[in-house]
Amino acid sequence: MLIDAAFQGLSWNLAHDVRELFAFHFMVNALLAGTAVAVMGGAVGWFMVLRRQAFAGHTLAMIAFPGAAGATLAGLPIAFGYFGACAAGALALAGVSGRHSRESAATGTVQAFALGLGFLFVGLYHGLLNGLQALLFGTFLGIDDGQVRTIVAVVVVALAALAVGARPLLFASVDADVARAAGVPVRLLSFSFLLLLGLAVAATSQITGALLVFALLVTPAATAHRLTSRPLVGLGLSVAIALVVTWLGLALAFFSVYPVGFYVTSLAFAPYVVARSLRR
């Protein structure tokens, strides 16, 4: 049967299968990193959807790809490549967008350039050919201890910053003019948020791959926005969906022959479709 072929590792005994999941060090790493990434992606994604900056998020994901490929080529830690490229990308986006936060033509130009650069690095480093698929579509195999530490540290710092700035950021996102008059530093916040988005993209890319970042960054958030208009409930829901999707996705990928990115995207897509059909 197709199912049996796809899930060769599964014994269909839940307790046994869960124990199996945690038996491997690489899998514990993937679950740790995935949990951190899901919390951050769900929270930052909720603000990104509210601010309509999905295109900027997508562009940052395209920048993550040459970052990772470049780091591999230069023999640097891959997490360094992801975070470095996305932080630099956020600075560049803040630069090109200037006062208008939705300057899509300039953003698109940066995106195309980044993608081209990524393929150049992959071309230069022949041995990476195998890794190309992982860079684009995700993996849970190669997440080493250092990478987990970096991801968790970045996520903790980023979430703390988000918690401190959440209310002014919400104000600036909903009503920039009034927020500015009330003394909220709107431009500083919009810049800081881009940076935060860059970090979230960089962290998420390491699990889902650069092309499928949106599975954790947009889909859970968009689902939450459809289901509730209460900010706190929406944020919580977005994080919860991202978490469930990540855990299930990693578990399914572990027992089957298909890549983790596929499961995470499909699992995230399902509640979105349900939410859409519930409310129109």
Added chain:
Amino acid sequence: MSEAIRLEDAAAARGRHVIWEHVSLTVEQGEFVAVLGSNGAGKSTFLDVVLGLLPLHHGSARILGRAPGDANAEIGYLPQRHNFDASARIRGVDVVRLGLDGARWGVPLPGRPARARKERLREVIALVGAESYAERPIGALSGGEQQRLLIAQALVRRPRLLLLDEPLDSLDLTNQAGVAALVQRICRDEGVAVLLVAHDVNPILGYLDRVVYFAGGTAVAGTPAEVITSETLSRLYGAPVEVLRTGDGRLVVVGVPEPPFVHGSRHAH
């Protein structure tokens, strides 16, 4: 200290372009003031000056006894705007709440302050009569309903000065009258000074203490009877302008020259 606003020989400029100059006026605490003038005359610019968002090019300004910008915590502001679009999925009550603590950093803690906050939100939403729709997403509300919630947002911190930039714009006549009466009630009951920017003075004419009229690169202030006259407006525009009173007491201004003016240098053809 009872003066809400004092401008002395003030001039405002955007870049090198002087929008208006030689403006001197005072607004007393608790007054209802209309800010009138054609498109581009500098009404919104005036509010920017009051908020300290645009430094004066010349002259001096005191807002609630302080320098512009220093008293913003005591100012409620509703900018000139288009409505929230239909996809804005955040409740009306959340938008009102932003006016209360949206500028605060850090995580709000539960407890007494949280309960007081809830109570104040309920109170101000009742004040503008928005109880029945405050829990709905703001994008799904009508223009008039959104406007009432935004006025509630501007009021929620009990400001001493309320700046409303064209709050009656895009409302039907019934809603214009309703919102105008609401603002008058707030002004009277809470002793708040109100600056209300309007294109049509008639919905608020009966409530006004004073008028600030921007035209011809400057502004004059006074009671409606002093300012909205053929003589004053003709002098201000530098062209013959007539003020007519209709049978039902409405004022109609006719003959206003087309903008843009080269201020002060425009004469009758």
